[in-house]
Amino acid sequence: MxxxxxxxxxxxxxxxxxxxxxxxxxxxxxxxxxVKESEPTIYLIPEGYVGSLYIVFNAPNGQPPKYEGNSRVYHIPPSGVLVTQMDANEGWIASDKIQFFSVSINGNRKPISEVSKSTPDNKRAVYFAGLGYSGPVYGCKVLNQNFIVGVKEERINEDILLTIHEAVKLKNIDKKLFEGTC
Missing domain, CATH: 1.20.5 (Single alpha-helices involved in coiled-coils or other helix-helix interfaces)
Known part of the structure; x- marks a missing residue:
């Protein structure tokens, strides 16, 4: 029992x-x-730009948020370094919700494709290098997104690929844009 x-x-x-x-x-x-879904995104890159591009996020003195419809717009300046007030666009996103354009001086847009296994070596394309913290930039580690633009030979040429610190220094990016990011 x-x-x-x-x-x-x-x-x-x-x-x-x-x-x-x-x-x-x-x-x-x-x-x-x-899983958080990211907002659709449009990247506007200066026509003929070759090398590293950076978008620095959460900078109080950076460019204010820009949208076209429900898509974020990152208009990269000729320096290749955009400093913006926006938060990083983290999360999952369908590839058709990301658009890259080469923009002429008069504002005409021409699509640029993202690098894939099938991208011909002689085709200008964008390689997404990543999102992370880099620095120091004026004494701060900054959250940034990094891209590389060009044909394959240009995308792997270390002589034209700059770190964010080098890009800010060589392109004379205004220190005031980074105030308040630390």
Whole structure:
């Protein structure tokens, strides 16, 4: 009789623990699987620009947010370094929601493709190098997105690829844009 009672108690304890575990996992699953979706994005790159491009985020004195419809617009200046007040556009995004354009002096846009395995070596394309912190830039580590633009030979030419620190220094980017980023 004692054995039977112990078995019943063990069964209920095991059942209760399994039910508790399943409930806990079920409650946490949506938090683990929810992925933030990024806003559609348009990158406007100066016509003929070759080399590293940087977008520096969360700079109080940077360019104010720009939108076309529901798409963020990053209008890269001729220096190749855009300093913006916007937060980074982190999260998942479908490739058709990202557009790169070469922009002429009179504002005409010509699409530029993103680098893929099938991109011919002689085709001007954009390589997305990443999002992260770099620096120091005027004493701060800055959150930035880095791209490389050009034909394959230009995209791998270390003589024209600049770090953000080098780009800011060589292109004389105004220190005032970075005030308040630290």
């Amino acid at each position: 004692i054995l039977k009672v112990n078995l019943i108690q063990l069964f209920f304890k095991t059942y209760f623990l399994k039910a508790l575990l399943v409930g806990f996992i079920t409650a946490l699953l949506p938090a683990c699987t929810e």
